[in-house]
Amino acid sequence: MKILRIEAIPYSIPYTHPLKFASGQVTDAEHVLVRLHSDDGLVGEADAPPRPYTYGETQESIITIIDNVFAPQLIGLDPFDRGKVHEVMARTIHNQVAKGALDIALWDLLGKALGTPVHKLLGGYSDSMRVSHMLGFRPAQELLDEALRFGEEYGITTFKLKVGRRPLALDIEACHVLRAGLGDDVELYLDANRGWTANEAMEVLRRTEGLGLTALEEPCDAKEAMSRRRLVEKSPIPIVGDESVPTAGDVSRELLSGGSNAICIKTARSGFTEATEILGLCTGLGVDVTMGNQIDTQIGSLATVTFGAAHEASNRRAGELSNFLDMADDLIAEPIRITGGRISVRNVPGVGAAIDEEKLARYRQN
Numbered sequence: 001m002k003i004l005r006i007e008a009i010p011y012s013i014p015y016t017h018p019l020k021f022a023s024g025q026v027t028d029a030e031h032v033l034v035r036l037h038s039d040d041g042l043v044g045e046a047d048a049p050p051r052p053y054t055y056g057e058t059q060e061s062i063i064t065i066i067d068n069v070f071a072p073q074l075i076g077l078d079p080f081d082r083g084k085v086h087e088v089m090a091r092t093i094h095n096q097v098a099k100g101a102l103d104i105a106l107w108d109l110l111g112k113a114l115g116t117p118v119h120k121l122l123g124g125y126s127d128s129m130r131v132s133h134m135l136g137f138r139p140a141q142e143l144l145d146e147a148l149r150f151g152e153e154y155g156i157t158t159f160k161l162k163v164g165r166r167p168l169a170l171d172i173e174a175c176h177v178l179r180a181g182l183g184d185d186v187e188l189y190l191d192a193n194r195g196w197t198a199n200e201a202m203e204v205l206r207r208t209e210g211l212g213l214t215a216l217e218e219p220c221d222a223k224e225a226m227s228r229r230r231l232v233e234k235s236p237i238p239i240v241g242d243e244s245v246p247t248a249g250d251v252s253r254e255l256l257s258g259g260s261n262a263i264c265i266k267t268a269r270s271g272f273t274e275a276t277e278i279l280g281l282c283t284g285l286g287v288d289v290t291m292g293n294q295i296d297t298q299i300g301s302l303a304t305v306t307f308g309a310a311h312e313a314s315n316r317r318a319g320e321l322s323n324f325l326d327m328a329d330d331l332i333a334e335p336i337r338i339t340g341g342r343i344s345v346r347n348v349p350g351v352g353a354a355i356d357e358e359k360l361a362r363y364r365q366n
């Protein structure tokens with residue numbers, strides 16, 4: 001089998017409820033659908049969500065790097081030769097989201113060629129994942145109403161609160177209101193998307209002591225190495241690396257230098273192959289991981305479930321899988337259901353995110 005053609009298709013779907021966080025906001029899913037065609041008529045597919053404020057990639061840059069750099073180098077390779085495919089992609093630095101989508105599309109293609117679900121190829125540990133819901137910037141009472149509604153409608157009992165605002169009291173109040181309104185059995189953790197300094201983060205930890213928060217993600221820029229290390233040493237809860245650790249090398253650097261002591265894995269930026277390397281590193285070192293969300297569509301969320309459910313260590317904590325509920329529509333043919341707070345893998349060849357061609361025709365931008 002050979003890779004015959006690669007498509008990078010821009011599309012745009014609006015959000016009904018835009019998500020705001022310290023490093024940016026998302027009002028429309030202006031993403032890229034990546035399609036890898038083989039010479040025997042199979043197609044591997046994946047979603048690439050550009051996040052310029054996180055990785056510097058845009059919809060245009062993802063299309064350009066795939067069309068002009070990766071496609072000419074990958075066409076003609078056997079998709080089973082994943083080592084060769086990755087050797088080719090590694091020659092170009094950065095562009096993590098473009099590479100991540102190509103890798104997931106490659107696995108989807110291999111699953112289809114083998115007639116096997118990719119979650120089985122990756123590990124087959126479980127057939128579902130627990131869902132964590134991400135709460136964006138809103139007044140405290142609205143956050144509580146949203147969390148209560150998601151608990152009632154979907155059975156979700158884990159929430160990640162976006163923080164990183166100033167004055168700090170805004171987020172501190174939100175933490176207190178959520179804990180008081182949700183009770184002690186609901187898990188709450190925070191993600192500041194580098195919005196604070198390490199000292200501000202320390203103050204927030206002090207003023208939320210006793211609320212049972214379980215983690216603080218990317219409190220400040222990891223490049224502020226000394227103050228970040230001090231925070232990690234002093235914090236009573238894990239400090240999670242997210243945007244500071246898109247590659248396995250970044251994970252090693254941050255863990256070894258003390259910049260983080262827990263890791264967020266996102267298939268959107270690491271694909272399944274590098275996510276596997278990162279997971280191995282973390283389990284080897286005894287470091288907790290969370291499957292994160294890059295404000296993914298249902299196609300992207302299904303990729304996260306496919307990887308997260310495949311291994312015990314990535315399935316321990318709830319995965320961030322529900323942002324797609326705030327989108328007006330999706331390209332996926334068979335919508336994801338959240339029942340009892342869980343999302344299931346799909347027992348069909350590949351990842352199982354078949355595309356609705358009519359919707360693609362409606363939302364595509366070229």
Ligand code: MUC
Nearest residue numbers: 051054191292293294295
């Ligand atoms: C997160 O966990 O940070 C926000 C920006 C991004 O790239 O992902 C989201 C969620």
Ligand code: MG
Nearest residue numbers: 191217218242
């Ligand atoms: Mg994050």
